[in-house]
Amino acid sequence: NVPLQTPRPRLNGQRASMETFEGRLESFRDRQHPIDPERLARAGFYSTGEQDQVLCFRCGGGLKTWRPEEDPWEEHARHYPGCSFLQAEKGEEYVNSVQLRYPKGDH
Numbered sequence: 001n002v003p004l005q006t007p008r009p010r011l012n013g014q015r016a017s018m019e020t021f022e023g024r025l026e027s028f029r030d031r032q033h034p035i036d037p038e039r040l041a042r043a044g045f046y047s048t049g050e051q052d053q054v055l056c057f058r059c060g061g062g063l064k065t066w067r068p069e070e071d072p073w074e075e076h077a078r079h080y081p082g083c084s085f086l087q088a089e090k091g092e093e094y095v096n097s098v099q100l101r102y103p104k105g106d107h
């Protein structure tokens, strides 16, 4: 046997349901989050169950330490511009415009 490098995320067994908006929204139930869970779920994110950490169901990109004024789609495009869900939902032009607003290395 080969040990897992990292512990399995708690929601791994439910990964399939995270492909739906309802499934992702459900993951935020009973959780405090600085961002409206509905907006996070629409942007492809679900809660990992740890603090305010979220993961994208498609690209697996994780984000945490959210500020209330942040936009889930914008953060998705800023940090994970190659995500196919993001590209399909928002289009290349949107992703490019976000990337232009946040030059690489400026965090």
Ligand SMILES: [Zn+2]
Pocket (backbone or CB within 6 Å): 044, 056, 057, 058, 059, 060, 061, 076, 080, 083, 084, 085, 086
């Ligand atoms: Zn993504």
